[in-house]
Amino acid sequence: MTQDQLVQPTNAAAHLSSPTMRTVRLHAAHDLRLHDEALPAQVPGEVRLKVEAVSVCGSDMHYYHEGGIGPAVIRTPMTPGHEFSATVIGGSGEAYGLPDGTLVAVDPAQHCGHCEQCQAGYPNLCPNVRFLGSPGVDGGLAQFINVPPSSLYPVPPGFSPALAALLEPLGVALHALDITKLRPMSGVTVLGAGPIGLMIAQVAKVCGAAQVRVVEPRAARRAQALHLGADSVHEHYSEVLDATGGRGDDYVLEATTSPGAPEHAALIARIGGRITLVGIPDGDHFQMSAANARRKGLIIKMSRRMGHVYPRAIELVRSGRVNIGGVATHHYGMEGAARAFQDAHEAPDGFLKAVIYPNDLLPEHAAASSSAPTPD
Incomplete structure (x- = not known):
């Protein structure tokens, strides 16, 4: 199946009359399998969805490559995918x-x-959260x-x-800027130009950098x-010091998987500057020397997921203030899910993010289908 091939959508009603559906499960590191499973039972108070598109996240890749993220370890086969969109079906959303x-x-x-x-306004830190696409959920x-x-957010x-x-x-990018508390007309350095880093850079501009x-x-x-x-x-990170005359930047947001990137962030932040760590490091450890960070008096923030940001994220895209569609560079049907994860793991030149279509409705022209809509 080619990237630009249009595959006819599966009929939702037909599938709902069938006892099974296709799902992907990650059994262990590098062990991704396609299964036929029973349809999820309709649960009172929940909306039934036909999943349209699932983009593969960096945290998905940690599960795929390492079998877990810190204490969150795959112990039973799990269905990944927390970045996804879907269509309401079966009359389940009318109420x-x-x-x-x-x-x-879908907020996962x-x-x-x-x-x-939660009561203090930090739902992203809820210890009781059920997070779709994580071990056990x-x-x-x-x-x-x-x-x-x-x-759900229409x-x-x-x-x-x-x-x-x-x-x-x-x-995630918007939340990272929220906790960074960026002052307008300040300088910002973003470490990493993967999907999150590219979005952080754009949101920083919107915030007045x-x-x-x-x-x-x-x-x-x-x-x-x-x-x-x-x-x-x-x-190279050291070029930021050259560009700022040795002063360093006001804000440094790190969005990589490198264990060494937080140290680089500390080295290029100015005295009294702020660092926000967004990336998940390979191996669940990172390095940062204490003396430099302490002597500079750096403020260091750890960013986790997001707060209540979906309405603002939607408006950023609708209004054309950010362009996020271009990060969706590779598109796959359900049969290509294992290839999508492998491509995301290897990340060849030109690759930014894989998008998988569980019901196999691939865009006719994949690159064009991911572009932002024209602002009103």
């Missing part, structure tokens, strides 16, 4: 103002709402799924399924950062 056919972005984090963190890489209506006309799925990583620099070793990704509005790109 919630979601008629059949509504395309929704189902917070308890009553713990200390199946995600969206299946043809159908049931989700509480509070997790998207405006013109949003493709891939674009709606990408609202989740945009929310005077200068956004992106550090990325891959030439193709540096070019994409420039295309999406970065003021300058650099192959």
Whole structure:
């Protein structure tokens, strides 16, 4: 199946009359399998969805490559996929103002709402969260799924399924800027020009950064950062010190998997500057020397998932203030899910993010289908 081939959509009603659906399960590191499984039972108070598009996240790759993230380890086969969009079906959303056919972005984090963190306004830190696509909680890489209506966000006309799925990583970028507390007309350096880094750079511009620099070793990704509005790109972190006359930058946001990147962030942050660590390091450990960070008096923030940001993320895209569609570079049907994960793991030149279509409705022209809608 080629990337640009249009595959006819599976009929939702026909599949619902069938006892099974296709789903992908990750059994262990590098062991991804396609299964036929029973349809999820309809649960009162939840909306039945036909999954349209699932984008593969960096955290998905940690599960795929390492079999876990810190204490969250795959012990039984899990269905990955927390960045996804879906269509409401079966009349299940009518009571919630979601008629059949509504395309929704899905917030994968189902917070308890009553713990200390939720009550204090930090639902992203809820210790009781059910997070779709993590060990013990199946995600969206299946043809159908049931989700509480509070997790669903209808998207405006013109949003493709891939674009709606990408609202989740945009929310991660938006949350990272929220906790960074960026002051307008300040300088920002972003370490890493993967999907999250590219989105952070754009949101930083929207937040009023005077200068956004992106550090990325891959030439193709540096070019994409420039295309999406970065003021300058650099192959090596030390070039930021040269560009700032040795002062360093006001804010450094790290969005890589490198255990050494937090140390690089500390080295290029100015005295009294702020660092926000967004990436998940390979091996679950990172390095940062104490003396430099302490003597500079750096403020260091750890960013985890997101707060209540979906409405703002949708408006950023609808209004054309950010362009996130371009990160969806590779598209796959359900049979190609294992290839999608392997490609994401190897990340060849030109690769940014894989999008999988569980019901096999690939866009006719994959690159064009992922572009942002024209602003009103």
